[in-house]
Amino acid sequence: MTETTARPARELKVAVIGAHGRMGSEAVRAVEAAHGLSLVAAHGSGDDLGDLGGADVAVELTVPAASPGNVAHCVARGVHVVVGTTGWDEARLETLRAQVADAPAAVTGGAVGVLIAPNFAVGALLMMSFAAKAAPFFESVEVIELHHPGKVDAPSGTAARTAAMIGRARDEAGCDAVPDATTHDPDGARGARVDGIPVHSVRLRGLTAHQEVLLGNAGEMLTLRHDSFDRGSFMPGVLAAVRAVADHPGVTVGLEHYLGLA
Ligand SMILES: NC(=O)C1=CN([C@@H]2O[C@H](COP(=O)(O)OP(=O)(O)OC[C@H]3O[C@@H](n4cnc5c(N)ncnc54)[C@H](OP(=O)(O)O)[C@@H]3O)[C@@H](O)[C@H]2O)C=CC1
Numbered sequence: 001m002t003e004t005t006a007r008p009a010r011e012l013k014v015a016v017i018g019a020h021g022r023m024g025s026e027a028v029r030a031v032e033a034a035h036g037l038s039l040v041a042a043h044g045s046g047d048d049l050g051d052l053g054g055a056d057v058a059v060e061l062t063v064p065a066a067s068p069g070n071v072a073h074c075v076a077r078g079v080h081v082v083v084g085t086t087g088w089d090e091a092r093l094e095t096l097r098a099q100v101a102d103a104p105a106a107v108t109g110g111a112v113g114v115l116i117a118p119n120f121a122v123g124a125l126l127m128m129s130f131a132a133k134a135a136p137f138f139e140s141v142e143v144i145e146l147h148h149p150g151k152v153d154a155p156s157g158t159a160a161r162t163a164a165m166i167g168r169a170r171d172e173a174g175c176d177a178v179p180d181a182t183t184h185d186p187d188g189a190r191g192a193r194v195d196g197i198p199v200h201s202v203r204l205r206g207l208t209a210h211q212e213v214l215l216g217n218a219g220e221m222l223t224l225r226h227d228s229f230d231r232g233s234f235m236p237g238v239l240a241a242v243r244a245v246a247d248h249p250g251v252t253v254g255l256e257h258y259l260g261l262a
């Protein structure tokens with residue numbers, strides 16, 4: 001019998017941007033502990049990103065104001081990027097697609113890949129997908145997102161994406177607008193409207209990241225709820241994205257596209 005020795009693939013070199021934040025520090029620990037990955041840079045605010053420590057892949061977990069600049073820096077150097085930071089509206093995505101189209105070849109070979117991931121938790125991805133599937137079957141849909149009070153953006157990226165997915169599913173199915181007789185709301189008590197869907201943001205000490213989608217018909221209600229009780233819930237998704245991003249050239253929105261959940 002011939003004995004074969006499997007040659008280990010080269011370790012993937014990973015930089016974390018926003019490394020001292022709540023998510024970034026968790027991502028640093030996850031990358032350090034992961035088989036086949038090696039942490040080559042951990043950048044905080046004010047650090048010069050430079051050559052990102054020679055990274056193949058950068059994980060970007062900062063703030064909406066800084067994220068587009070950081071991602072552009074990586075793309076211009078052929079470094080793949082996994083982005084968890086929120087605030088990626090259609091205008092920002094358009095600019096990013098143009099930057100990626102003009103980018104040099106990736107340091108790993110082939111074309112650069114960027115993943116914009118509003119949520120890395122598998123349960124949240126499923127909740128969003130179930131909500132989009134259910135939404136055309138109900139007259140009313142509202143999204144309630146609940147987070148820790150240190151969160152700087154509202155509504156959450158997950159809620160905005162959920163509302164967009166629900167809005168698209170309802171448009172495609174020819175649904176009417178959600179019913180709402182409100183004509184007087186001086187304090188904005190009915191929440192924000194994202195793609196026609198009311199979205200409500202709660203900030204409460206003790207919470208991490210939670211979302212409910214309420215779907216109503218006459219005489220019935222379906223509630224879909226997801227809870228991230230700690231940031232460890234995001235790390236399997238972060239690591240899966242780091243390992244897969246080089247195989248997905250161009251800009252992808254939503255980790256579900258890497259996991260076969262789309
Ligand atoms: N996709 C997902 O599953 C998840 C996404 N998020 C998102 O990730 C982002 C980060 O969240 P969170 O970790 O809680 O936030 P934090 O405020 O804890 O961390 C943000 C970090 O980014 C740093 N920072 C700011 N600007 C820059 C810059 N230009 N370059 C490098 N670092 C910078 C900050 O440093 P300093 O404090 O020195 O300014 C801070 O350490 C948010 O947009 C959040 O919504 C969060 C959880 C899950």
Ligand SMILES: O=C(O)C1=N[C@H](C(=O)O)C[C@H](O)C1
Nearest residue numbers: 086118119151156157158209
């Ligand atoms: O800031 C957070 O904490 C989170 N941000 C992301 C969002 O805005 O959707 C993902 C998750 O909800 C946690």
